[in-house]
Amino acid sequence: MIIETDKYYIPHKQRNIVLPIAWREEFEIKVADNVLVCLKEMEVIISSDLVTETDNLTLAKVSKKGLVTIPKMLDLQLEAKIHQLLVDTDNQCFLISPVN
Secondary structure, three states: OOOEEEEEEEEOOOOEEEEHHHHHHHHHOOOOOEEEEEOOOOOOEEEOOOOOOOOOOEEEOOOOOOOEEEOHHHHHHOOOOOOOEEOOOOOOOOEEEEEO
């Protein structure tokens, strides 16, 4: 199931996004954990476990307030339009997806 959040991301401007604490706790993602960040079909996937096979997989650290920095090489591949943070409860991951 995909759940929309009230968090948005604008590529090429600010490369940070805050992961909601309720979902971080649900997915057992803690402060200072490394999460997997990858790009698939113009969506950024953030997960504690590998949920998809992809070539451009990197690690990012979760900061004190749940902030994750999207790697520049992934950010540059995204369209310069607003993206929304989604929660994929089935795969226990976060998606940053373009807003239609």
